Amino acid sequence: MIEPYVEPAAPGVDRGLTNASELAADKLVVRFQGLAAISDVSLKVQRHEVFGLIGPNGAGKTTLVNCLTGFQRPTEGRIILGGGDTAGWSASRFREQGVARTFQAGRLFKDMTVMENVEVTAAGLGASLRSARKHAKAMLGWIGLADKAALHAGALAYTDQRRLGIARALVLSPAFILLDEPAAGMSDAECEDLMELVASIPRTFTCGVLLIEHNMRVVMGISQRIHVLDGGRTIAEGTPDEIQRHEAVLAAYLGMEA
Amino acid sequence: MGHFLLRHQTPMLLAVLLVLIAGATSLSSNEALQVTLTEMFIRVIVVVGLYVFIGNSGIISFGHIGFMCIGAYAAAWATAEPSFKQIMLSGLPAFLQEHQYPFLVATAGALLLAMAVAFVLGLAIMRLSGTAASIATFAFLIIVNSVYSNWDSLTAGVSSIIGIPTVVGSFTAYAFAALAILVAYLFQISRFGLMLRASRDDEVAARASAVKIMRVRLAAFVLSAGLVGIGGGLYAQFLGILTVDPFYLNLSFITIAMLVVGGMASLSGAVVGVVAVTAIVEILRLFERGVPIGGASLGLPQGSQEIGLGIVMALILIFRPNGLSRGREFAHFAGAPLPAPSTAAPVAPPASAPAARPEGIPITDERKAIV
């Protein structure tokens, strides 16, 4: 069961482009020492949807998320938030303007408490310590970690660590959240619990979700649209139904398993 | 109120610890012990200052003794005899040359000059990566040393500045040490402290949490240089005579060693490290001078103090890799939720937590790619 979320008031906090309705990559190219990790990829994530991003290992999914959050300068192409160009923005600027993310590798602040992990983001966005604590509390309640607030993040069980990563990104309701394999390493049951939560994010927080996830059944189940990458190129985009029947997708995935 | 005191017991406990040490030494009327005590309190200021930056940011600085030098000379310029300054320090501006300022003004000068230099230096090096920044601070120490050794008209070069009123005794030094502890504590529990500690744990994740890393690092750098500068200002007004020599490698290494021995991830560690290393050095010195046992005198050969200190420090770090404090803060009274950082993962992970990465997550070279 998902707890209701009641967002505390946030005086003095700049909520960034909270009216941005779209996060887009436009003809993106990323090359590492000449090697193309992303080649001419365009996509648009809407504020009200869960947008699935799938593809085999090394397809360029993380690199794309890095571009969309200011951690990777595109070699060519642009990232557009709410119609405006984001050229030159730092990663912290992206978060300030409402684009949040989690990391495939977790990257929690391991020596800090669960509460502090979430407070950091609120503080980074300009909240006072008192207000940061209030927001962190509300967020931990929603995500089901309220009783573990005083623990060290490094001492959490694995599934709770993944949840904390999401809580840390989601505090003070960003406009978009990009989840890089949030359920990696979880059992099917754990994964399903988490995905119920993820599916509720657009409605609860008015926040668009970009979800990278390897479990096909899960992605098909909660995404409104899905984008498929392979070798850094777009091979398909469409509704789960369309993707399931798409020949190139089937080939990419069958090819991977063969 | 009771809750407030419990919550913030750490700085008070540390201040009380220092009072107890002062009390214990005052039982002996030994003159030399009082000098050692004053010097120890000044080192508490310096090492706590060092901790504000190193402990919270995780970046080692080898250059902070440069700020101590800057603070010491600033205080000397303000307080030395005008007659001396007019002859020997001809390069000083008139307002310094012709006047002699009181203790607090001189100490404020030490604070402000150190902070100003740290701000300019910090703007340049806080954008570097951790290791590069550490090397740059070392370069800064060398530059300060050679500038102050050679700028004769301001520093009297290799000869010394004399005639600084020696107004700093153990009580003044203690008061400033307690103040430094309080300032460091308040910084650590502030928003800036929180964000800086996050960047120490994971810089990439901190940026994703909207932390402006350069800004929080710079704030800590300037504050910490200010504290160390005050330590220098007090040191000058404790010695009465000032040369550049003490502010170099030896003092840099011993202060960093104090921080490491105490545990550089906690304020308690910084204070305990100073006390512990001072005690070790004093005991070894005692043996070097010779201890009468029966009719004979047991004495260690010259130089055994340095060797002994090295051995004891190595032993401490072997058995307590995170320092004497284990990176935790003092909390004698139960029920205090600790706002302080505690690196060193003191909490044993429960059995259910995976020790390693679960399968399915590729191990990626973090220096190369952000995952």
Ligand SMILES: Nc1ncnc2c1ncn2[C@@H]1O[C@H](COP(=O)(O)OP(=O)(O)OP(=O)(O)O)[C@@H](O)[C@H]1O
């Ligand atoms: N900083 C970098 N320098 C060089 N090559 C890189 C860098 N980052 C990623 N790559 C390469 O780019 C390609 C795409 O990597 P990316 O991590 O984006 O894939 P992914 O789809 O997230 O894969 P996975 O499913 O394994 O997480 C890979 O070949 C990877 O080795």
Ligand SMILES: [Mg+2]
């Ligand atoms: Mg990836």
